[in-house]
Amino acid sequence: MDDPHGDCERNAAPRRRGLIAVLLTITAFVTGLLAEDFLFPAGPEGISGRPEASGSSVSEKLTGAISQTFRDMTGSAPERRPLMEIPLDENTNETQDKNGEAQNTSEIQNTDKTQSTEYGTRTNPERETQIDPPDCVRLAGERPTAEVILNEVAWMGRVGDPAGEWLELKNATLKEISLRGWRLEAGEGLEVVFGEEDVIHADGYFLLERTDDSTVLNVSADRIYKGGLPNEGTALRLFNADCGLADEADASLGWPAGDNGEKRTMERNSADLGWHTSAESHGTPGRANSEPSAALPPSAPVPAPAPAPVGTPPSAAPAFLRITEVMAGKEDAAAYEFVELWNPGTEAVPLTGWTVRKRTASGTEYALMAASRLEGKSIPAGRHFLLANEGGYAGSVAPDAAWATSNTLAYASNAVVLYDAAGQVAAEVSWTEIPKGQSYADNGSGFVIQAVPDPENSGSD
Secondary structure: OOOHHHHHHHHHHHHHHHHHHHHHHHHHHHHHHHHHHHHOOEOOOOOEOOOOOOOOOHHHHHHHHHHHHHHHHOOOOOOOOOOOOOOHHHHHHHHHHHHHHHHHHHHHHHHHOOOEEEOOEEEOOOOOOEOOOOOOOOOOOOOOOOOEEEEEEEOOOEOOEOOOOEEEEEEOOOOOEEOOOOEEEEOOOEEEEOOOOOEEOOOOEEEEEEOOOOOOOOOOOOEEEOOOOOOOOOEEEEEOOOOOEEEEEEOOOOOOOOEOOOOEEEEEOOOOOOEEEEEEEOOOOOOOOOOHHHOOOOOOOOOOOOOOOOOOOOOOOOOOOEEEEEEEEEOOEEEEEEEEEEOOOOOOEEOOOOEEEEEEOOOOEEEEEOHHHOOOOEEOOOOEEEEEEOOOOOOOOOOOEEEOOOOOOOOEEEEEEEEOOOOOEEEEEEEEEOOOOOEEEEOOOOEEEEOOOOOOOOOOO
16 A cells, blocks of 8 residues: 655655755855856946847846756756856956956056156146246355356346347356256246256357237247346346355346336446346347447446636535445455445435445446435444345344445456535545455554454444
């Protein structure tokens, strides 16, 4: 007799096995999906990074596995096939390809971002980022090297074009000089950083024109710059690539030369590096400067008035001041210069409108102390008044007023002339030679060489 319970048990066993197989299949499928998310996470756009596999999809394989399970339940021979086929070799190669592409892209981007460099300004073409060079600072008492000098300045512009300004540099050596990394600064708003292409030939000139190359007629610009030169003056400084002071023209209190009315430029004198007004309107760009003897001085002295007729009350006598000591430099500091004045009178003497000039052996005069630097100053009765070179003098006695560094005295065959506000000569002293480190001083009986200079200012007495 057949056992119905045995038949049921025999019939139930395949079903249990089939159910277990289905559960295992579903578990394996879920595990596969989790592994797929782990190995191939979604990208930034939510797109899976899973590579496309050739052949059947995962869902098709799952359907096939479940169907096979039911075939097993009916007694058919089981067919083994994987739940998922992950082409590891293909994925690895593709991943490497992506990395390679990313690396190549990075290389291409680096190539595209190759920086074009002009010394002092580095530009990224994509972002226009600029890296400015460090600022150069003029050190106190620093003496210009004067290998390249500021040779001519058209601060007044051209006739009909006040903005038609230009500057000229000159190579004072017999060798070619690269200006790469050099800087030209003029107060605020004008700054030129020279590039690798900027070269000044031996004993040659370098022309800088404002805004465009039409400023100077018939002479091509070596460099175009932005910014202007104020008519009231500014400090011009030229620094080399090491931020050393190459040259300067400190006209912050007024230009020492040049004529705005006739558009005569401010030219450098090669003999003593002083300044004079050009003999020609619009100056001499790209060629030798005019001779100082042919140039018009910035302010010629007014001749002394003729004697008053007999019976006419005399006019008031001009203020009486004396020059009592002069130093023209020392061995290690050629610009260590000063001029000492003295007021022997009983009243203070106002110096507004007064000027100090130096005179060479040929009789040519150059500005030493501009009137603007004496504006509002006065010498008390019985006191001294010390004038000094602001870029070289470093004595313990502070000067009462200072002249521009570029205006210098000579050790030999020079004179200092003091003009009052009316243009009359108030005092002057000349010398054949002043030894370096010594001074030429009035000892009460006359001028003598003084081994130890002894300057005094308005607060010394």
